[in-house]
Amino acid sequence: MAYGYKIGSLPLTTVQRLPSYLRVVREMRRLGREVVSSARLGELLGLEAVQVRKDFGFIGITGMPKMGYQVEELVLAIEHCLNWNQVRDAVLVGVGHLGMALLGYEGFRAHGLDICAAFDIDPSLAGLVVNGTPVWHMDQLESELRRLDARMAILTVSPDAAQDVALRLARAGIEGIWNFTGCPLDLPPDVIVQDQDIAIGLAVLSAKLSSRT
């Protein structure tokens, strides 16, 4: 199985660290700082300096001996890797508690994401506008998707609806599904599924707590 170690030419683990690098270097840019060393970044993020340098090497960034890396260059390179420099449209399906929370989250724009439409099976939600995003009934899913040009969907429906809805999204041409349902999805291999299972984090924390007793 697996086969998920490399994303393009980047190691998965490097990609997973990019958001935290980006947060820090964006903050540094805001403060007017122009260069930063791998040691300083490592200290702020709890990483070895050499790991920071390796990661930057992978994304094609080269620093200056004695000085460090240029903050602006880092921001642009990381944004480019993640495609977070341009805003992409996404739809959200399942406007329950979690879906509502994600609709209210202001941070997505900084990550290049604009939720342009939401869908729910509950007819009483249709017509609502949540934080600027219109909510439609599930019946409108295919027709709205034809109108919009969203490549990505955020899936926050209940577990028992997950597979069916995911299949509808795939058939409607959605290329990537960010899956918050906790269920594994079985879809054609050209659809990229990213599972976001909150239970994993809780499991790790629980296990650490119970092993320390």
Add this chain to the structure above:
Amino acid sequence: MAYGYKIGSLPLTTVQRLPSYLRVVREMRRLGREVVSSARLGELLGLEAVQVRKDFGFIGITGMPKMGYQVEELVLAIEHCLNWNQVRDAVLVGVGHLGMALLGYEGFRAHGLDICAAFDIDPSLAGLVVNGTPVWHMDQLESELRRLDARMAILTVSPDAAQDVALRLARAGIEGIWNFTGCPLDLPPDVIVQDQDIAIGLAVLSAKLSSRT
């Protein structure tokens, strides 16, 4: 750095897979199924059968050749590893969109978690009861924590408050912090911090999407 490979005697990666095993075997128990093979579990979860067997070996479960593993035994063993068989109290700090969503999430009880109190800086939220959980003002944090016996805190405050609030929690005796703020926390090493950064999942999905073009 790092040093985070083993949790007690279990590999981190094994612990990360435990929640998905648990979900499936609980469902099988509900359906009255008594045994299951590693091959079947692997198929359902997208894992190699041998990996399933290795994981079960780590948590001390032994199967029967030709038959497979006992579903009931698996449920109990995994719940035990994660301490999800008993309910533990937790507090939630930061009742914004995300905090509200987590308070509304019914699934925590199945994961052994009961959010017994929530806190927010906004005085207009104090006195509210959200899905059975009372909300207090931040001023009450220390005094309420003295009254309750929560070992774990869910941190959903804004990034700029994260470090300060985390420190207050640590000083009040909280042993584990589930950190949704996206900021790294700098705390005494006896406090266990589990970062739950939603941006990581989005980064991986974004990178996969942009590498497929």
Add this chain to the structure above:
DNA sequence: GACTGTGAATCTATTCACAGCG
């Protein structure tokens, strides 16, 4: 001297190959 950059070594996780058992 103070950094970066990188091959080599180490450590971890996954996968293979096959022995053992009912």
Add this chain to the structure above:
DNA sequence: CGCTGTGAATAGATTCACAGTC
């Protein structure tokens, strides 16, 4: 057979050691 269990091999990630550069 049809399964589990496990040592050996492979692949991947991190860390070490040190050469190179301003």
